[in-house]
Amino acid sequence: MNTFQKFGNVVVEHQEKMPLKRLIEETDKGIITKGIIGAYSSDYISGDFSVTLDECSLIENGNMSKIENVTIGGSIFDLLMSTECVSDEKVQSGHFIIPYIKIFWSLL
Numbered sequence: 001m002n003t004f005q006k007f008g009n010v011v012v013e014h015q016e017k018m019p020l021k022r023l024i025e026e027t028d029k030g031i032i033t034k035g036i037i038g039a040y041s042s043d044y045i046s047g048d049f050s051v052t053l054d055e056c057s058l059i060e061n062g063n064m065s066k067i068e069n070v071t072i073g074g075s076i077f078d079l080l081m082s083t084e085c086v087s088d089e090k091v092q093s094g095h096f097i098i099p100y101i102k103i104f105w106s107l108l
Contacts (some may be wrong), residue, residue: 012080012086012096012098012099012101013086014083014085014086014101016084016085016086017085017086017087017088017099018085018087018088019087019088019089020087020088020089020100023085023087023100023102024059024062024064025062026062027059027062027102028060028061029058029059029060029061030058030059030102031053031056031057031058031059031067031070032056032057032059032064032100033053033054033055033056033057033070034054034055034056034091035053035054035055036051036052036053036054037051037052037053037054038050038051038052039051042076046075047075047076047077047078048073048074048075048076049073049074049075049076050071050072050073051071051072051073052069052070052071053070053071053072056068056070079103080101080103082103082104083101083102083103084102084103084104085102086099086100086101086102087099087100087101087102
């Protein structure tokens with residue numbers, strides 16, 4: 001059994017919540033994704049990861065356009081500490097049931 005299969009009952013909460021539609025409308029520039037590919041190769045001790053975004057769209061001034069072949073990397077701990085807000089809606093991704101998460105990431 002790999003480390004990823006040992007995770008369970010992961011809850012992502014944040015004091016700022018809003019409907020997904022509003023979260024998108026209030027985003028000047030960002031990316032929204034429905035899933036990730038390659039999380040199994042992440043370093044679960046250090047939190048370092050490099051993944052491909054699955055079914056993603058670019059958000060510019062509240063408008064979305066489909067994009068492909070997006071890879072991101074970094075530290076999951078830094079990423080979660082950069083959370084600005086989460087959506088009211090939740091989605092299932094593998095073993096996790098989580099909201100959409102709006103993260104400040106200066107590379108966009």
